Amino acid sequence: MTAPGDAPKISVRGLHKAFGTNEVLRGIDLDLPAGQSLAVIGGSGTGKSVLIKSIIGLLEPDSGSILIDGEETLGLSPGERERVTRKFGMLFQGAALFDSLPVWENVAFGLIQSQGVRRRDAREAALEAMNMVGLDTDIADRSPAELSGGMQKRAGLARAIATKPEIMFFDEPTTGLDPIMGSVIDSLIVKSVRELGATALTITHDMASARRIADNVAMIYQGRIVWHGPVAEIDHSGNDMVDQFINGRSIGPIQLQVAV
Numbered sequence: 001m002t003a004p005g006d007a008p009k010i011s012v013r014g015l016h017k018a019f020g021t022n023e024v025l026r027g028i029d030l031d032l033p034a035g036q037s038l039a040v041i042g043g044s045g046t047g048k049s050v051l052i053k054s055i056i057g058l059l060e061p062d063s064g065s066i067l068i069d070g071e072e073t074l075g076l077s078p079g080e081r082e083r084v085t086r087k088f089g090m091l092f093q094g095a096a097l098f099d100s101l102p103v104w105e106n107v108a109f110g111l112i113q114s115q116g117v118r119r120r121d122a123r124e125a126a127l128e129a130m131n132m133v134g135l136d137t138d139i140a141d142r143s144p145a146e147l148s149g150g151m152q153k154r155a156g157l158a159r160a161i162a163t164k165p166e167i168m169f170f171d172e173p174t175t176g177l178d179p180i181m182g183s184v185i186d187s188l189i190v191k192s193v194r195e196l197g198a199t200a201l202t203i204t205h206d207m208a209s210a211r212r213i214a215d216n217v218a219m220i221y222q223g224r225i226v227w228h229g230p231v232a233e234i235d236h237s238g239n240d241m242v243d244q245f246i247n248g249r250s251i252g253p254i255q256l257q258v259a260v
Contacts, residue, residue: 007067007069008031008032008033008034009032009034009035009068009069009167010030010031010032010066010067010068010167010201011030011032011065011066011067011070012028012029012030012031012051012064012065012066012067013029013064013065013067014027014028014065015028015029015051015054015061015064016061016062016063016064017047017050017054017059017061017062018062023223024047024050024223025050025051025054025061025064025223026223027223027224028047028051028064028220028223028224028225029225030051030218030228032201033199034199035197035198035199036199036200036215036216037190037193037199037200037202037213037214037215037216038200038202038215038217039203039204039209039210039214039216039218040052040201040202040203040204040217040219041203041204041205041207041218041219041220041245041246042205042219042221043221043245043254044205046220046223047220047222047223048203048204048205048220049171051203051220052169052171052201052203054066055169055201056090057073057081060074061074068084068087069087071084082114085114086114086115086163087166087167088165088166088167088168088169089159089161089165089168089198090160090169090170090171091153091156091157091159091160091168091169091170091171091189092156092171093171093172093173093175096156097152097155097156097159098144099143099144099145102140102142102143103130103135103139103140103141103142103143103147103155104123104126104127104130105123105126106144106155106159107126107130107158107159107162108122108125108159108162109159110162110163111125111126111163114163115163123140125162126140126158126162127140128162129159129161129162130154130155130158132158132161132191132192132195133154133155133157133158133188133192134154135151135154135155139151149176149181150181150185153177153185154185157173157189161192161196164196165198166198167198167199167201168192168193168196168198168199168200168201169200169201169202170189170200170201170202170203170204170213171202171203172204173185173186173189173202173204173209173213174204174206175206179208182206182208182209183208183212186209186212186213187212189202189213190212190213193213200213202214207245207246210231211231211234214231215230215231216228216229216230217229217230217234219239219241219245221241221254226241226242227239227242234246240252241253241254
């Protein structure tokens with residue numbers, strides 16, 4: 001937990017990002033204290049993915065500020081950016097495994113490519129990470145294509161934790177999984193984050209998942225944060241947008257464009 005007076009692990013201020021005339025982020029303000037888990041919820045096209053990609057450096061915002069451990073990250077040189085991103089671990093929505101590499105090498109990718117760890121040591125670290133997420137080591141030399149969707153997601157999680165990151169990002173971690181496997185992956189995420197003592201930021205539209213993994217929830221709508229608070233208070237947020245979203249109602253302040 002962050003002690004009073006300490007800087008947040010992640011602090012976002014006035015973040016704007018547009019693609020042509022489409023203004024996706026319209027002044028995002030968000031703080032994430034060290035050691036906490038935050039879920040950013042919202043429907044498709046609300047700016048969740050653009051927000052997380054901006055924080056990890058895959059997109060360059062048009063304006064604003066992103067501080068990591070109190071350090072401004074916008075405008076960093078490639079070398080300085082790499083130093084910051086070494087603090088990160090990322091579980092992508094589709095696991096994003098490389099078909100040309102065996103499972104263990106996928107898990108060890110960051111260790112080998114970014115940290116220069118020797119292959120023998122990287123393999124040992126990969127097997128350890130696989131064990132943490134419940135993957136048998138006898139699949140280490142298999143191709144990702146031989147794994148089920150749930151196993152691929154576990155392998156992606158193992159890759160995210162193999163470098164023992166300070167900050168973990170999860171992009172729609174339960175997408176494409178059945179409810180039982182989704183619950184299993186959420187439990188593994190909570191376990192992994194706790195054992196690493198990491199700070200976690202998840203983007204999701206899955207409320208069951210958000211309730212399981214998050215300490216706090218922020219809802220984004222039309223490029224702005226419209227509510228931010230403890231997950232235990234979300235059912236009594238007093239915000240009509242939050243109430244409509246978490247209950248899946250078609251009628252309310254959130255208007256969807258539906259072709260007829």
